[in-house]
Amino acid sequence: MEDNLLYSDADFRRVQNIAMREAGIWLQDTKRDLVESRLARIVRGNGCKSYAELLNLAESSGGSEILTKLVFAITTNVTNFFREKVHFDHLQAEVIAPAAGAIRKGKRFRVWSSACSSGQEGWSMAMSVMTVIPDASQYDVKILGTDINADMVKIARSGSYRRQDTDGIPEVLKKKWLLPASDDHLVFSGDICALPTFNPMNLNGEWPFRGTFDAIFCRNVVIYFDAKTKARLWERLSGRLNPGGFIYVGHSERIGDPLSCGLEPVSSTIYRKIR
Ligand SMILES: C[S@@+](CC[C@H](N)C(=O)[O-])C[C@H]1O[C@@H](n2cnc3c(N)ncnc32)[C@H](O)[C@@H]1O
Structure with a gap:
């Protein structure tokens, strides 16, 4: 009590x-x-x-x-940079790298961190893109981060993090993209800042945008939803994936019946939209 x-x-x-x-x-x-x-x-x-x-x-x-x-x-907002790194390795090798040529020719490229908390997932996506396509900010490349908790979204937008919270970022990327903002904070700076946009949004409400995505991360959030809410969400997320695009879920999460929403599993936590 x-x-x-x-x-x-x-x-x-x-x-x-x-x-x-x-x-x-x-x-x-x-x-x-x-x-x-x-x-x-x-x-x-x-x-x-x-x-x-x-x-x-x-x-x-x-x-x-x-x-x-x-x-x-x-809401539970625990997150960190490059959490479940295998997803970022997959994103880099199977989504960003194969699309790089087309992106340079003007292809629209979108990635969504759909429960982004304080933004570490979205900024990790941005670092992954910049690693493969260092001039990505010149092309039609955007990362969307959304979360129901507007206080978390504010932190995500600031791009400013306590030093001890940046441990998950490899040193070489830290040197490239983060500057000291104060004694104990680092802040993202440079071209990378053109990629992410963070907005408050309820995943189970209306989605105020129309476009589709090349990859969607929906990680460590559906554990808080009941079965009916999850099933409806998988259906809606799949509807927002480009054919051949990927959806990534948290390590303890699974899409119950992926085929019924047009997805095929490629690993226990990665699913591809059937073309
Ligand atoms: C544990 S964090 C996961 C952050 C990140 N995806 C990761 O895996 O590290 C869960 C996030 O889901 C958000 N969330 C919970 N319910 C939501 C909803 N209905 N719509 C959007 N975000 C929601 C919470 O605010 C929280 O920031």
């Missing part, structure tokens, strides 16, 4: 409903205590004596800002 703040099973069930309704996130019953500690700061920050009081505020007509903060607080 967080100090003297009142927290009941009914409060937890209300948060479960909010998480499902607002983000498609299914909070299992085992997350009861985690939710209590994640929300404690918001309960106190809004001068509430109980979780019920906060939830009433969040669901009142003027409560949308609190509701948004509540949803942000229940």
Whole structure:
């Protein structure tokens, strides 16, 4: 129990409903205590004596800002540069390198980090592109990063990271693309900054863009979704992949029935859109 703040099973069930309704996130019953500690700061920050009081505020007509903060607080944002490096090796060898010639002749090339958190995945994609095509910023090459948590998206956009959080970046790439921003922060600089764009977006809501992608990373996010939400998402993501394009999922995630959404597995966590 967080100090003297009142927290009941009914409060937890209300948060479960909010998480499902607002983000498609299914909070299992085992997350009861985690939710209590994640929300404690918001309960106190809004001068509430109980979780019920906060939830009433969040669901009142003027409560949308609190509701948004509540949803942000229940998201898990752990990430790092070149996480599951095998995916970036595959992206480089099987997607970027084969497309390089066409890109130089004007081909549109798009990669999507679809639950980008604070941006490490998107910036790792950008470094992968620049490694293969050093002049990529002159062509029609873009990386889109989206996440429901706008606070994380702000960090992604800044391109500024604590030194200790940049450990996953090989030294040679660090020297090439990052400059000291302060004693303890490094910031991306140079041509690479033309590639990524980061925007807040709910994967389970409307997608405010039309284009398709050569590769989509959807990693370590569907673990928070229920089966129906996952199935619908795979279908929608597949619809946004160019024929022959790839979708990458987290190491503990699988696309249940890939063929039914036009995908074929090429490894346990990489799927190709059937042409
Ligand atoms: C554990 S992080 C994964 C980050 C990165 N993809 C990786 O694998 O390192 C999960 C991210 O999914 C985001 N998320 C959760 N539900 C979402 C939704 N409905 N739409 C978009 N992003 C969501 C969270 O905000 C969080 O930043």
